[in-house]
Amino acid sequence: MSILETINQPADLRDHSVAELQQLAEEIRHVLLTKVSTTGGHVGPNLGSVELTIAWHRVFNSPHDKIVFDVSHQSYTHKILTGRKQAWLDPDHYHDVSGFTEPRESEHDFFTIGHTSTSVGLASGLALARDDQNTHDHITAVIGDGSMSGGLAYEALDNAAVLNRQLLIVVNDNQWSIAENHGGIYQNLAELRKTNGEASNNLFKALGLDYRYVADGNDIQSLIDAFEAVKDIDHPLVLHINTQKGRGFKPALENEEAWHWHVPFNLPDGSPKHVSTGENYWDLILADLDEHVQHGVPIYAMNAAVPGGFHLKDWAAKYPKRYIDVGIAEQESITLAAGMAKGGLRPVVFHSATFLQRAYDQLSHDLGINSLPVVMLINGGRISGGDPTHQGDLDQAELANIPNLTYLAPTTKEDLIAQLDWALAQTDGPVAIRVPSNGVHSDPLAPDFAPTKMHILHHGTQIALMGLGSMRPLAETVLGKLSAQGIDATLIDPRSTNTLDPEALDQLRGFHKLVVTMEEGTLDGGFGQKIAAYYGPTDVNVLTLGAQRRFNHNETRDALLKEFNLTPDTATQAILNALKEI
Amino acid sequence: MSILETINQPADLRDHSVAELQQLAEEIRHVLLTKVSTTGGHVGPNLGSVELTIAWHRVFNSPHDKIVFDVSHQSYTHKILTGRKQAWLDPDHYHDVSGFTEPRESEHDFFTIGHTSTSVGLASGLALARDDQNTHDHITAVIGDGSMSGGLAYEALDNAAVLNRQLLIVVNDNQWSIAENHGGIYQNLAELRKTNGEASNNLFKALGLDYRYVADGNDIQSLIDAFEAVKDIDHPLVLHINTQKGRGFKPALENEEAWHWHVPFNLPDGSPKHVSTGENYWDLILADLDEHVQHGVPIYAMNAAVPGGFHLKDWAAKYPKRYIDVGIAEQESITLAAGMAKGGLRPVVFHSATFLQRAYDQLSHDLGINSLPVVMLINGGRISGGDPTHQGDLDQAELANIPNLTYLAPTTKEDLIAQLDWALAQTDGPVAIRVPSNGVHSDPLAPDFAPTKMHILHHGTQIALMGLGSMRPLAETVLGKLSAQGIDATLIDPRSTNTLDPEALDQLRGFHKLVVTMEEGTLDGGFGQKIAAYYGPTDVNVLTLGAQRRFNHNETRDALLKEFNLTPDTATQAILNALKEI
Known part of the structure; x- marks a missing residue:
C-alpha cells in the first residue's frame, strides 16, 4: 500500500x-x-x-x-x-x-x-x-x-x-x-x-x-x-x-x-506527444522584424518572462542586445518601452492579453498621454474557456478605450504584416495588434493598410456583416448562409477595434438596414458598442455579437461561442431573428 | 539685481x-x-x-x-x-x-x-x-x-x-x-x-x-x-x-x-484665502460608515497616501485600528482589501479615479474573479480640464467593463447613502461608487436603491433623457428647455454606469423614439454605448452625449462641456438636431 x-x-x-x-x-x-x-x-x-x-x-x-x-x-x-x-x-x-x-x-x-x-x-x-x-x-x-x-x-x-x-x-x-x-x-x-x-x-x-x-x-x-x-x-x-x-x-x-x-509529453524522455508544425504568426512577425532590423530600424523585442509563447528564443540568440526580458514586471515592460521610444528606439513588446492588464496605468499615462510609438503584439485575445484567471476576452475593453492607443485586429498574415509595418512606420502613438488566435489565414488581395479604413470584402445590400479579427471566417460563413436564404449581405473586415471609418460607415446607410458586428471579446467596452453608438441616431439597426461581461469558470470555448451566437448556425439565426423585428 | x-x-x-x-x-x-x-x-x-x-x-x-x-x-x-x-x-x-x-x-x-x-x-x-x-x-x-x-x-x-x-x-x-x-x-x-x-x-x-x-x-x-x-x-x-x-x-x-x-493661501501665516464650508459628500459618507461601525459592521477605511482629499483624518483619529493607509501603492490597496473581505471584514477603499487605474489587474483578477465585497468610493470621476495626467473622465471605461464589478453613479446625497448602504449590505461582489463632483444635491423622494433599477423621475413621451450621476441636473435643465419647445420628455436617473435595467428600457419602447444619454466620462467604453447597443436592433434611436476618447491638454472644463454638448444649450440643440434626422 x-x-x-x-x-x-x-x-x-x-x-x-x-x-x-x-x-x-x-x-x-x-x-x-x-x-x-x-x-x-x-x-x-x-x-x-x-x-x-x-x-x-x-x-x-x-x-x-x-x-x-x-x-x-x-x-x-x-x-x-x-x-x-x-x-x-x-x-x-x-x-x-x-x-x-x-x-x-x-x-x-x-x-x-x-x-x-x-x-x-x-x-x-x-x-x-x-x-x-x-x-x-x-x-x-x-x-x-x-x-x-x-x-x-x-x-x-x-x-x-x-x-x-x-x-x-x-x-x-x-x-x-x-x-x-x-x-x-x-x-x-x-x-x-x-x-x-x-x-x-x-x-x-x-x-x-x-x-x-x-x-x-x-x-x-x-x-x-x-x-x-x-x-x-x-x-x-x-x-x-x-x-x-x-x-x-x-x-x-x-x-x-x-x-x-x-504540453503533454512522453515519460520518461519528455518528448512532446504532439509536435506543432507549419506556419504560425509569431515566426512571421519575427521574420518581419528581422527585416526591419536589417534595414536599420532600431527595434528591440521586449517581453515579461514568457518568451517561449512568442518564439522569442531564436530572436534572443540572434540579437541578444535587441532583446529585453524584464521578468514578471509588466508595468516596467511598458514604462521602460516608453522611455526607449522617447529616446528614438522602436520597442516591440510581446504580451499575453491577460497579463498586459497589469500595466493599464502605464499604457494610459506613460504611453497614451505621451503619444509614444511603442508597438505591442497581443497574444490570447479570444474567447478562451477554461480558467477565469487567464480569460482572453477582456483585452478590448482594456486597451481599446485608452486615448491615443490604436488597437488593431488583423485577419490574415498579409494583413498582420501590413499592420505591423504601418505601426513601425508611424511615430504618432502606441499601437497594439491583436494577433489572431484562429490559425494562419491568407488573403493576398488585402489592400494596403490605413488606420481608419475598413476593408470591404463584398458589396451587398440589406445586411452588413463586420467580422473583427479572428471572427472574419465566421462572418464569411454567415455570408454564405444568408446567401442561401436569398440575402446578399455586405462583408467587412473592420481591421481596427477602436478607430472607426466614418466614411465607410456613412456609405452603408441607405443600402443597409442592419449592421452586425462579430467580435471575440466582451461586448461591454468593445467594438460593437462603438458601432452601435455611431449608428444610434440613424435608421441603421445594429446587432452586436460577442461575449457577455462575466468571468467563466468551467465552460468550454465551444459552449461559449454557441451561447454568444458566434457559431455559423447561432449567428445566422440571431441575425434572421433581428431582421424579423425591424 | x-x-x-x-x-x-x-x-x-x-x-x-x-x-x-x-x-x-x-x-x-x-x-x-x-x-x-x-x-x-x-x-x-x-x-x-x-x-x-x-x-x-x-x-x-x-x-x-x-x-x-x-x-x-x-x-x-x-x-x-x-x-x-x-x-x-x-x-x-x-x-x-x-x-x-x-x-x-x-x-x-x-x-x-x-x-x-x-x-x-x-x-x-x-x-x-x-x-x-x-x-x-x-x-x-x-x-x-x-x-x-x-x-x-x-x-x-x-x-x-x-x-x-x-x-x-x-x-x-x-x-x-x-x-x-x-x-x-x-x-x-x-x-x-x-x-x-x-x-x-x-x-x-x-x-x-x-x-x-x-x-x-x-x-x-x-x-x-x-x-x-x-x-x-x-x-x-x-x-x-x-x-x-x-x-x-x-x-x-x-x-x-x-x-x-x-490651495491659495496668505503669506506668511499660510492661512487659506478661501475656506470651503457647508455640506460635502465625504463627511456624509464617513458619518454613514461611522454609524455602521456602531452597529458592529467591521468596516475598515482604506486609502493610498491621499487621506486629506477624502476627509479621512478625523476617521483615522477616531478609529486608528480601522484606518489603513498603504502609501502610494494602489495595487496593494486593492489586493489587501480583497484578502480582508475574504476574511469577513468590510473594507471601504477611497480612491481618486485617475490613480485607481494603477490597480486595474487587481480590480479584475483579485476582486472581480473572486467576487469579493470590497466597496470603493471614487473621487474625481468627471470631465476635468487641466492636466491630462489627472484627467477624470476615463474611470468608466476602466471600471465599468470589469466583470462582476458594479459601478454606481448616485446623483444626490440620499441616493449616495442609499447606494453605500446597499453596497455594504450585499456580499456578492465589489461595488464602486462614483461620488458626484458637482456639489451636494438633495432629493428626499428618491426611492430605495436596487442595483438594476433605474429611477424614472418624470414620465413623458417621444424623448427619454438619461442623466447619469452628476449629469442629472443637466438632464433636468434640458427637460425644461424641451418642454418650452412643446416636448414632454421622460427624465431618468440611471443610478448605475454598467448594470442595465432591461424592464425599464423595454418599457420605454413604443412611447419614445429617441433616448439621450448624458455622462461625464468618455463615450468609448461608457454608459451610453451600452444603451446604444441595447437598443441597436430596435426602433429606438439613441444619442450618446459624453467626452471624446482623447487626452486634453489646455482646455478648460467649461470649454470641454460645451464641445461635448453637455451644456444646457448645446445638449438641447444636439437633441433637436437628432430629432430632425430620425
Missing part, C-alpha cells in the same frame, strides 16, 4: 514518520508527472514544492490555518493532500480540478488566483481579518518562482512590515522565474543562498521583515523544523527556502524554463 | 559662485511661495528640492544630459531654470506652464508625467536609447516624496541593476510621502539617514545597485561635489539625498502633509 493511499486529508499526514513523508513526496512526484504528461500543465514549479507543501500541512492545521499560494500554479500537491487526489490518480477525473487554487473546489483554497505577486497582499488581508476576529489562525503566503519581481509583491512586503501581524511569508526560491530570473533581486537571493542566509545586504530585512533561511527545501525534516520554529512568531517573517525546480524529472532539471509549463 | 534675473538658461548658473547659487535658492523659494500662494500648487516638494535642482543643472548639461522627475510635481525649480521663470514672476503668465514636466513647453522636459514611480523606468529607457546611439549623454532620474512605495519603482530599480547602464538615480528623501511615509522601506531610509548611509541592510544595494549618501541635501556645495563625483560612473547608482520638505516656509515645515499641495 502506498503512503498516498492513506492520505485523504491533511491530518492524515500526522500518522506518518518523516521517512514515510519523504516517500510520499516521491509518490506524489510520480502521480504529478503521470497526469501532466497526459494533460499538460505546470511541471517544474510543482515538482519543486512537493516537500514544502507536505511539511506545511504536517505542521499547520488547514483550513483553520490558511495557506495562500502565489500564482497558485504550484498548488498541485496542496490539492492532492486536501481531498482532491482523484484528479491525479484517475484519468476519468483528470479535469475535475483546475490548475489553480479554487474556493469552489475546497475549503482549503481561499482565492481563485492565476496572476503573480498577489499572495502577500491577500494573506495580509486574511491576517488583518483574523486579528479583528481574534481567531488566532496562522496565515502563510507562499511566493516564489519569479513572482518576486512583480511590483505588487514589493508593495505588499513593504506594507506587511508596517501592519506587523503574524504572517509567514515563504519565499520558495527555486532560482528560476518562468524564464531565467531577471533583475537585481535575484542576485540578492543568490547571495543569500551562498551565505546560508547571512549576506550583508538582505532585501527582506531592508524592508523591515524578520528573516530565516532553509538551505535544503526538499528535505522534509528541515522544513518541519523550520515551520515549527517560526509558527508562533507574532510578526511577519520571511522563510527563505531553497528548492529545486523540476526535481525528480531529468528533462525538467536540464531545461527548467521549457518545463515550467509543458 | 537678483541672481534670478541673470538666469535664463541652465548654462547661466556657471557664471555664479556657490554662495550666489545658495542665494539664488532663497530667491527661487520666494517666487515659488509667491506664486503658489496665489494659484495653489505643490508647496512642500518644491521648497525641498530647490538646491538639488540648481546643483544638477550646474553640473550637468541639459537637455543633452537628461533629468526625469518622478511624478514631476517637484519640477518648478527646473522650469524656472530652463527658460520658464516668467510663469512664476509675472502674474499674467502664472498659467502659462503646467504643474508637471511637459515636452510641449520645453526641450528640457521629456515626459508629461503626473503619476508616481515612473522615473526610473523611463530614464532606463532613455539610457538604452543613448547607448544604442552612442551619444554619451548622462541620464538622471529623481525619485522620492513617497514614490518609492509604488511597485513600479521597485520593478524599475530591479531591472536597472540588470540593464547595467550609466544611470543616476537620485532618491530625494524628504522623509515624507504625500501623507506620512508608510511601509518598511521608509524605516530603511531612516536607518540610512541615521548611519550616514552605512546601515547594515541597504535596500538599494540589496537590489544590486551602487549607492552613495548626501547628508545635507539643501547644501549646494555638497550636492555639486556629489554630482561631480558620480557623473561619469558607468553603471546605475543611487544617490540618496536627505532634503527638507517645505524648507523655508514655517507652516509647511510644521505640517508637511497639509502643505504637500495647497
Whole structure:
C-alpha cells in the first residue's frame, strides 16, 4: 500500500514518520508527472514544492490555518493532500480540478488566483481579518518562482512590515522565474543562498521583515523544523527556502524554463506527444522584424518572462542586445518601452492579453498621454474557456478605450504584416495588434493598410456583416448562409477595434438596414458598442455579437461561442431573428 | 539685481559662485511661495528640492544630459531654470506652464508625467536609447516624496541593476510621502539617514545597485561635489539625498502633509484665502460608515497616501485600528482589501479615479474573479480640464467593463447613502461608487436603491433623457428647455454606469423614439454605448452625449462641456438636431 493511499486529508499526514513523508513526496512526484504528461500543465514549479507543501500541512492545521499560494500554479500537491487526489490518480477525473487554487473546489483554497505577486497582499488581508476576529489562525503566503519581481509583491512586503501581524511569508526560491530570473533581486537571493542566509545586504530585512533561511527545501525534516520554529512568531517573517525546480524529472532539471509549463509529453524522455508544425504568426512577425532590423530600424523585442509563447528564443540568440526580458514586471515592460521610444528606439513588446492588464496605468499615462510609438503584439485575445484567471476576452475593453492607443485586429498574415509595418512606420502613438488566435489565414488581395479604413470584402445590400479579427471566417460563413436564404449581405473586415471609418460607415446607410458586428471579446467596452453608438441616431439597426461581461469558470470555448451566437448556425439565426423585428 | 534675473538658461548658473547659487535658492523659494500662494500648487516638494535642482543643472548639461522627475510635481525649480521663470514672476503668465514636466513647453522636459514611480523606468529607457546611439549623454532620474512605495519603482530599480547602464538615480528623501511615509522601506531610509548611509541592510544595494549618501541635501556645495563625483560612473547608482520638505516656509515645515499641495493661501501665516464650508459628500459618507461601525459592521477605511482629499483624518483619529493607509501603492490597496473581505471584514477603499487605474489587474483578477465585497468610493470621476495626467473622465471605461464589478453613479446625497448602504449590505461582489463632483444635491423622494433599477423621475413621451450621476441636473435643465419647445420628455436617473435595467428600457419602447444619454466620462467604453447597443436592433434611436476618447491638454472644463454638448444649450440643440434626422 502506498503512503498516498492513506492520505485523504491533511491530518492524515500526522500518522506518518518523516521517512514515510519523504516517500510520499516521491509518490506524489510520480502521480504529478503521470497526469501532466497526459494533460499538460505546470511541471517544474510543482515538482519543486512537493516537500514544502507536505511539511506545511504536517505542521499547520488547514483550513483553520490558511495557506495562500502565489500564482497558485504550484498548488498541485496542496490539492492532492486536501481531498482532491482523484484528479491525479484517475484519468476519468483528470479535469475535475483546475490548475489553480479554487474556493469552489475546497475549503482549503481561499482565492481563485492565476496572476503573480498577489499572495502577500491577500494573506495580509486574511491576517488583518483574523486579528479583528481574534481567531488566532496562522496565515502563510507562499511566493516564489519569479513572482518576486512583480511590483505588487514589493508593495505588499513593504506594507506587511508596517501592519506587523503574524504572517509567514515563504519565499520558495527555486532560482528560476518562468524564464531565467531577471533583475537585481535575484542576485540578492543568490547571495543569500551562498551565505546560508547571512549576506550583508538582505532585501527582506531592508524592508523591515524578520528573516530565516532553509538551505535544503526538499528535505522534509528541515522544513518541519523550520515551520515549527517560526509558527508562533507574532510578526511577519520571511522563510527563505531553497528548492529545486523540476526535481525528480531529468528533462525538467536540464531545461527548467521549457518545463515550467509543458504540453503533454512522453515519460520518461519528455518528448512532446504532439509536435506543432507549419506556419504560425509569431515566426512571421519575427521574420518581419528581422527585416526591419536589417534595414536599420532600431527595434528591440521586449517581453515579461514568457518568451517561449512568442518564439522569442531564436530572436534572443540572434540579437541578444535587441532583446529585453524584464521578468514578471509588466508595468516596467511598458514604462521602460516608453522611455526607449522617447529616446528614438522602436520597442516591440510581446504580451499575453491577460497579463498586459497589469500595466493599464502605464499604457494610459506613460504611453497614451505621451503619444509614444511603442508597438505591442497581443497574444490570447479570444474567447478562451477554461480558467477565469487567464480569460482572453477582456483585452478590448482594456486597451481599446485608452486615448491615443490604436488597437488593431488583423485577419490574415498579409494583413498582420501590413499592420505591423504601418505601426513601425508611424511615430504618432502606441499601437497594439491583436494577433489572431484562429490559425494562419491568407488573403493576398488585402489592400494596403490605413488606420481608419475598413476593408470591404463584398458589396451587398440589406445586411452588413463586420467580422473583427479572428471572427472574419465566421462572418464569411454567415455570408454564405444568408446567401442561401436569398440575402446578399455586405462583408467587412473592420481591421481596427477602436478607430472607426466614418466614411465607410456613412456609405452603408441607405443600402443597409442592419449592421452586425462579430467580435471575440466582451461586448461591454468593445467594438460593437462603438458601432452601435455611431449608428444610434440613424435608421441603421445594429446587432452586436460577442461575449457577455462575466468571468467563466468551467465552460468550454465551444459552449461559449454557441451561447454568444458566434457559431455559423447561432449567428445566422440571431441575425434572421433581428431582421424579423425591424 | 537678483541672481534670478541673470538666469535664463541652465548654462547661466556657471557664471555664479556657490554662495550666489545658495542665494539664488532663497530667491527661487520666494517666487515659488509667491506664486503658489496665489494659484495653489505643490508647496512642500518644491521648497525641498530647490538646491538639488540648481546643483544638477550646474553640473550637468541639459537637455543633452537628461533629468526625469518622478511624478514631476517637484519640477518648478527646473522650469524656472530652463527658460520658464516668467510663469512664476509675472502674474499674467502664472498659467502659462503646467504643474508637471511637459515636452510641449520645453526641450528640457521629456515626459508629461503626473503619476508616481515612473522615473526610473523611463530614464532606463532613455539610457538604452543613448547607448544604442552612442551619444554619451548622462541620464538622471529623481525619485522620492513617497514614490518609492509604488511597485513600479521597485520593478524599475530591479531591472536597472540588470540593464547595467550609466544611470543616476537620485532618491530625494524628504522623509515624507504625500501623507506620512508608510511601509518598511521608509524605516530603511531612516536607518540610512541615521548611519550616514552605512546601515547594515541597504535596500538599494540589496537590489544590486551602487549607492552613495548626501547628508545635507539643501547644501549646494555638497550636492555639486556629489554630482561631480558620480557623473561619469558607468553603471546605475543611487544617490540618496536627505532634503527638507517645505524648507523655508514655517507652516509647511510644521505640517508637511497639509502643505504637500495647497490651495491659495496668505503669506506668511499660510492661512487659506478661501475656506470651503457647508455640506460635502465625504463627511456624509464617513458619518454613514461611522454609524455602521456602531452597529458592529467591521468596516475598515482604506486609502493610498491621499487621506486629506477624502476627509479621512478625523476617521483615522477616531478609529486608528480601522484606518489603513498603504502609501502610494494602489495595487496593494486593492489586493489587501480583497484578502480582508475574504476574511469577513468590510473594507471601504477611497480612491481618486485617475490613480485607481494603477490597480486595474487587481480590480479584475483579485476582486472581480473572486467576487469579493470590497466597496470603493471614487473621487474625481468627471470631465476635468487641466492636466491630462489627472484627467477624470476615463474611470468608466476602466471600471465599468470589469466583470462582476458594479459601478454606481448616485446623483444626490440620499441616493449616495442609499447606494453605500446597499453596497455594504450585499456580499456578492465589489461595488464602486462614483461620488458626484458637482456639489451636494438633495432629493428626499428618491426611492430605495436596487442595483438594476433605474429611477424614472418624470414620465413623458417621444424623448427619454438619461442623466447619469452628476449629469442629472443637466438632464433636468434640458427637460425644461424641451418642454418650452412643446416636448414632454421622460427624465431618468440611471443610478448605475454598467448594470442595465432591461424592464425599464423595454418599457420605454413604443412611447419614445429617441433616448439621450448624458455622462461625464468618455463615450468609448461608457454608459451610453451600452444603451446604444441595447437598443441597436430596435426602433429606438439613441444619442450618446459624453467626452471624446482623447487626452486634453489646455482646455478648460467649461470649454470641454460645451464641445461635448453637455451644456444646457448645446445638449438641447444636439437633441433637436437628432430629432430632425430620425
